[in-house]
Amino acid sequence: MRKNTSGPRFKALLEAANITTTGFAKFWGTEAQNVHNWYTRGVPAYRMEEVSRLLSVNSEWLKTGEGPKESPGLTPPASNGDTFDAHAIRGVYTVVDPNDIDLTFFKETPLTNGSGKTHVIQDPDQTIRLLRAHLDNLDIRHADAICAHMIGNSMADRIEDGSVVAIDRGLTQVVDGEIYAIEHDGMLRIKYLHRMPGNGLRLRSHNSAEYPDEVFHPAQIEEQRIHILGWVFWWSTLSKRRPVVPFL
Incomplete structure (x- = not known):
């Protein structure tokens, strides 16, 4: 080795x-x-x-120190030529028209080494448009905004399984009771976060009946590779069922 x-x-x-x-x-x-x-x-x-x-x-x-330094394709340029280097450590965005921003999607996907583990990477096949004004009103840098899908029912009935969430990677400091996206040992999770004494962290689900609180101490945060991707500032809402039309 x-x-x-x-x-x-x-x-x-x-x-x-x-x-x-x-x-x-x-x-x-x-x-x-x-x-x-x-x-x-x-x-x-x-x-x-x-x-x-x-x-x-x-x-x-x-x-x-061996092999090529560059890893092409990890941060592809936007169609308008704008790119962001490691200083920003942010996603790439595209301006679609003067009123919209085309945000990149991130997803949880298996590692290629066959370990069964996952990690969170950019999905080059998906984007979503949001109004530029929505980001500006919240003082969100356009390059800091990314999207992902809600997976599972831990945040139901507030954020349903399959909903799209928008994440501000510029806000990773925990404000108690706000919703954040985190990467937890390669898993993408959406949770309410609360600070705990001694730099601990509490993860809380909206569906608390099925998903009790999780508390992590600093050593566990490091060991379990927990880091905050950003603050969730917008989400779509998907209906659980299509209504039945009567009298057909």
């Missing part, structure tokens, strides 16, 4: 993009000390793919 020597390359990537240790840790949803440790110990193996995707580099290059 090739040795993980990613620490210096990881540090150099952040410095080149003017990303501070604290800034990266805040985006990732962990402590700055954990990120600082990666400078000497290397990026943990279970996080190598995710960190590589965020920084738009080849994971093998990041781990060992």
Whole structure:
């Protein structure tokens, strides 16, 4: 097995993009000390793919220094030529017309190594349009807005299974009782979040009868790879059934 020597390359990537240790840790949803440790110990193996995707580099290059550095296709340019580098660590957006923004979708999908694990990646086949005014009224940077599908009934009856949610990746600081999208060990989850003493985190479902609260301490947050993708600011509502038309 090739040795993980990613620490210096990881540090150099952040410095080149003017990303501070604290800034990266805040985006990732962990402590700055954990990120600082990666400078000497290397990026943990279970996080190598995710960190590589965020920084738009080849994971093998990041781990060992071998092979091509660039990982093409991870952050494709928008049709109008606008792109965003690792300094933003954000999704790419397209301006459709003066009133609309075409937002990219992200989805949970299996890893290719046959481990049965999943991760959250961009879905190149889906977009959704939202009014530019909706984002502007909430002070959301257009490049920070992404979309995903609600999976499961843990947030029913407020957000139904299959609904589309819009996420502001610029707001990852927890405001108690707000709805956030998180990536939990590669799983995309939509939950109410609450801060807990000692930097802990409480996950709460709207459907609390079937899904009791989950509380995670800082060590568990790190071990279970929990990081906040962003604040959920909009969602579609899908009816549970089509109405029956009488007298036909």
